[in-house]
Amino acid sequence: MNILRANLKHLYQRRTYLFLTIFFGAIAFLVLEEIIEAASGNKQGGFVAPVLWMFLVGSVVVSLPLEILTKPYFLLFARTQEYTETVCVLHWTGIVISLVA
Amino acid sequence: MINDKAIVEMRNVSKRFGRIQAMDNIDLDIRRGEIIGLLGSNGAGKSTLLRVIIGLYLADQGRCDTFGTDAGKLGPKELGRIGYVHQEGELLDWMSVKQLIRYVSAYYDTWDHQLEERYIKDFDISLDDRVGSLSPGQRQKVAILLAIGFGPELLILDEPASALDPIARSRFLDLLLQIIQQENRTIIISSHILSDVEKVIDHTLIMRSGAILRDCSFDSLREEFVRFTLTSLNGQLPSELGFGDAISCDVSGSKAVVTVRNTAEKILEDKARDLNCEIEFRPLPLEELYKIIVS
Numbered sequence: 001m002n003i004l005r006a007n008l009k010h011l012y013q014r015r016t017y018l019f020l021t022i023f024f025g026a027i028a029f030l031v032l033e034e035i036i037e038a039a040s041g042n043k044q045g046g047f048v049a050p051v052l053w054m055f056l057v058g059s060v061v062v063s064l065p066l067e068i069l070t071k072p073y074f075l076l077f078a079r080t081q082e083y084t085e086t087v088c089v090l091h092w093t094g095i096v097i098s099l100v101a
Numbered sequence: 102m103i104n105d106k107a108i109v110e111m112r113n114v115s116k117r118f119g120r121i122q123a124m125d126n127i128d129l130d131i132r133r134g135e136i137i138g139l140l141g142s143n144g145a146g147k148s149t150l151l152r153v154i155i156g157l158y159l160a161d162q163g164r165c166d167t168f169g170t171d172a173g174k175l176g177p178k179e180l181g182r183i184g185y186v187h188q189e190g191e192l193l194d195w196m197s198v199k200q201l202i203r204y205v206s207a208y209y210d211t212w213d214h215q216l217e218e219r220y221i222k223d224f225d226i227s228l229d230d231r232v233g234s235l236s237p238g239q240r241q242k243v244a245i246l247l248a249i250g251f252g253p254e255l256l257i258l259d260e261p262a263s264a265l266d267p268i269a270r271s272r273f274l275d276l277l278l279q280i281i282q283q284e285n286r287t288i289i290i291s292s293h294i295l296s297d298v299e300k301v302i303d304h305t306l307i308m309r310s311g312a313i314l315r316d317c318s319f320d321s322l323r324e325e326f327v328r329f330t331l332t333s334l335n336g337q338l339p340s341e342l343g344f345g346d347a348i349s350c351d352v353s354g355s356k357a358v359v360t361v362r363n364t365a366e367k368i369l370e371d372k373a374r375d376l377n378c379e380i381e382f383r384p385l386p387l388e389e390l391y392k393i394i395v396s
Contacts, residue, residue, distance in 0.1 A: 006207035014195040072157050073191045077208035078181035078251070 003083045010064045017060065024057050051098065058094055106132045108255060108287060109154050113163035116149055116311075123149040125311040126163070131289065133254070136281060138302035138319070139291040140391055146311040147291040148188060151259050154289075155183055167255075181209060184248035186241070188260040188291075194233030198243055201232055202250070209251040220246050224276070238269035242276075249280065256280075258290045262297055270297060277301055299387035307394055315394055319387075326393060328385050329369060331357040331378040342376065348393060360385070360393070 011021045031053045038050075065087050068074050109131035116124040123146045131137065131154075141147050152158040153165050156172040165172040168179045175183075193201055206212040221228065224242045232243065241261060248256060258277075262270045274297055281288065281301060292298045305322055307315040315322065326348070331338065333355040340352055348360040357378075361369070366382060373380035385393075 003207050006204050009200070009204070010195075013197075013200050068193065071191055072152075073185070073187060075157065076155060076180055076183065076185050077205065078177045078210075079208045080180070081177065083208075 003079060004086050007065060007068075007083065007087075010068075011061070014064070017064065020060050024053070024060070027053065054094075054098060058098075062091065108133055108168055110166045111153075111163065112165075114153060114160045114165050115162040116146075116153060116158060116160055122311045124153065124160070127311075127313055129306070129313065129316065131255075131287060133287055134285055135287055135304045136302050137287075137289045137304045137306055138295075138298040138387070139289055139306045139308065140293065140295065140298070140387075141308035142293065142395075145308040147308055148259055149311075150308070151185075151257050151289065151291060155185055155257065181211060181251060182254045184251070184253035184256045186244045186248045186256075186258045186261050188263065192232050192240065192244060192247075194231070196232055197228065198226060198230055198232060198235070199228040201243065202228075202247065205247045206250060211251045213250060213252055216252065217246065217250050220249070223279075238265050238273070241265060241269075241273065245273075245276070254286060256286050256288045258288065258292075260291055260293075262292065262294060270294070274300055295388040295391055296386065305387075307391060309395055322390055323384055326360060326362055326385050326390055327364060327366065327369070328358065328360045328383050328389070329373075330381045330383065331359065331373055331376065332381070334377050334379065338376070338378070344372070 010017065012018045031050050034049045069084065069087075074080060107130035109129065111127050111129040114124055114127045114129075115122070121144075125146075127150065129150075139147050139150070149158060153160055154167055154172060156167070156175045159173045167175060168182055170176070170179050193204070196204060202217065206214075206217070220226075224246060226239070226242055226246065230239075232240070235243065245258075245261070248258075261277075262273050265273055277288075277290075278301055280286070288301075290298055290302065299319070303319055305315060305317060305319050306313060331342070337355055338352050338357050342350060342352065342357060342359065344350060344359055344361055346361055346364060348362055350357060350359045369382075370380055
């Protein structure tokens with residue numbers, strides 16, 4: 001199994017996060033609608049909701065890798081460096097996209 | 102002198118935490134295939150030494166090479182050869198045992214699924230339980246499975262049995278013996294439950310206040326210190342028996358229990374004959390040896 005995939009599985013493996021994943025997933029289509037409306041010029045200030053949604057989803061997704069990366073035990077896994085680099089790339093990509101948006 | 106066969110080489114390694122000198126100028130070679138008992142009281146520096154070996158702590162001074170690489174720069178290749186069971190039993194509590202095994206196995210190309218299945222069966226591990234709800238014994242079994250599942254050449258056990266009750270500890274040791282017999286691994290066991298450790302080790306490392314007091318084979322340690330009982334064949338024994346180099350000598354009526362160091366059994370037998378006594382040698386348990394060396 002791919003390391004990134006193994007880490008994304010935490011979102012449903014941890015019960016609290018399973019609830020949050022379902023919750024944020026359920027309102028994703030509303031957020032998408034906001035983006036489409038704002039992009040077509042029908043609604044002013046429509047990007048506030050997607051940005052807020054992205055911030056919350058980002059916080060949830062990031063908190064688990066951070067929790068794991070702070071455990072000394074994790075640092076001994078053979079390919080941990082590979083995963084840390086992937087997480088860093090994803091986080092910076094997310095930050096850049098948010099800033100551009 | 103650096104040993105070609107050593108998988109861990111420490112030279113003049115020191116580590117300090119504030120005012121506490123956790124490691125003080127340590128030189129150490131760990132050779133392939135050794136089963137090492139790392140002994141010492143709390144705060145002796147055992148865990149620090151183990152963490153320097155695997156790169157979790159960096160030495161303030163000196164050099165530590167593990168598998169020929171600076172311990173602070175261990176890459177996937179070296180880490181894939183090291184299994185570590187830590188004192189705190191730190192695992193990901195929210196996962197089920199099965200999920201945790203799958204998660205950890207994702208980090209290792211060499212994960213042995215057959216070995217995993219065998220240990221799950223042998224250890225009697227329940228895969229569906231949440232890790233956070235496991236008993237200390239079950240938790241330790243999972244930690245060991247995760248540490249050996251990829252077939253590490255160096256297995257480091259930091260107080261592996263400290264959380265276990267006597268029965269679970271005994272089962273754990275049986276299991277450890279099984280692991281040792283099956284594979285030719287280098288194992289370092291840190292513990293202060295000495296009666297347990299002595300069943301499995303062939304080498305001893307004794308630490309005190311960050312320094313290594315003794316680094317020798319268990320057999321040579323047992324040969325160095327001898328305890329024997331003298332039984333007089335004609336009444337009371339004199340209070341002074343004349344064992345000038347005795348570490349301890351307790352005389353009680355016609356019997357005496359004496360501990361000596363570096364004295365050949367032949368010499369002791371001759372001396373017993375002179376005193377008109379019967380002599381009976383008893384091997385010293387590791388706990389006694391440890392007390393003598395530390396004191």
